[in-house]
Amino acid sequence: DAGVIQSPRHEVTEMGQEVTLRCKPISGHNSLFWYRQTMMRGLELLIYFNNNVPIDDSGMPEDRFSAKMPNASFSTLKIQPSEPRDSAVYFCASSLQAIYGYTFGSGTRLTVV
Amino acid sequence: GEDVEQSLFLSVREGDSSVINCTYTDSSSTYLYWYKQEPGAGLQLLTYIFSNMDMKQDQRLTVLLNKKDKHLSLRIADTQTGDSAIYFCAEGNFNKFYFGSGTKLNVKP
Numbered sequence: 001d002a003g004v005i006q007s008p009r010h011e012v013t014e015m016g017q018e019v020t021l022r023c024k025p026i027s028g029h030n031s032l033f034w035y036r037q038t039m040m041r042g043l044e045l046l047i048y049f050n051n052n053v054p055i056d057d058s059g060m061p062e063d064r065f066s067a068k069m070p071n072a073s074f075s076t077l078k079i080q081p082s083e084p085r086d087s088a089v090y091f092c093a094s095s096l097q098a099i100y101g102y103t104f105g106s107g108t109r110l111t112v113v
Numbered sequence: 114g115e116d117v118e119q120s121l122f123l124s125v126r127e128g129d130s131s132v133i134n135c136t137y138t139d140s141s142s143t144y145l146y147w148y149k150q151e152p153g154a155g156l157q158l159l160t161y162i163f164s165n166m167d168m169k170q171d172q173r174l175t176v177l178l179n180k181k182d183k184h185l186s187l188r189i190a191d192t193q194t195g196d197s198a199i200y201f202c203a204e205g206n207f208n209k210f211y212f213g214s215g216t217k218l219n220v221k222p
Binding site for chain 2: 004035042043045048056091093099100101102103104105106107
């Protein structure tokens with residue numbers, strides 16, 4: 001398996017633009033997580049899905065953020081409109097069972113100018 | 114979320130042992146993990162321990178859990194320059210986990 005695949009690896013966009021981050025989890029994993037990492041706040045859980053259903057989105061900062069998982073092999077995190085304070089590394093992770101921990105993707109480094 | 118705290122930096126010499134500490138607040142945690150993050154990469158699971166265990170050894174890694182004090186530690190024996198990275202502890206239940214801020218380990222040759 002190629003692991004958790006995220007795209008793009010880097011994204012630079014202007015304030016106000018829409019940004020879409022993509023994630024392909026490991027085949028067979030039934031849970032998917034979106035995290036944001038910044039120097040100031042560390043790793044923050046934004047949302048997680050179980051069997052494609054959003055279970056907990058309490059970490060989503062505001063209505064500008066939305067996430068979808070239309071099928072077991074694909075998820076998106078969208079920011080519309082983007083703001084400079086959204087600049088961070090966004091990680092997607094998937095898992096089969098909690099005991100095995102998460103497998104993280106390599107992340108998308110987002111810069112909003 | 115729950116509080117998970119780690120010291121930010123640790124510096125050791127190659128060949129010495131490293132001990133990275135973590136404290137948490139959620140007494141109902143079932144699983145506790147250590148992850149390693151190298152520059153430009155995602156987090157990689159190193160090891161885990163169940164809350165009903167107090168020690169786990171895996172090659173150069175030893176995890177100690179003091180559930181009473183809610184204290185978790187990771188000991189790396191014979192630390193190598195390749196061990197330089199950021200180490201995160203994480204705790205939680207089922208599928209919701211909280212991560213510490215990470216400890217940057219610097220190994221000097």
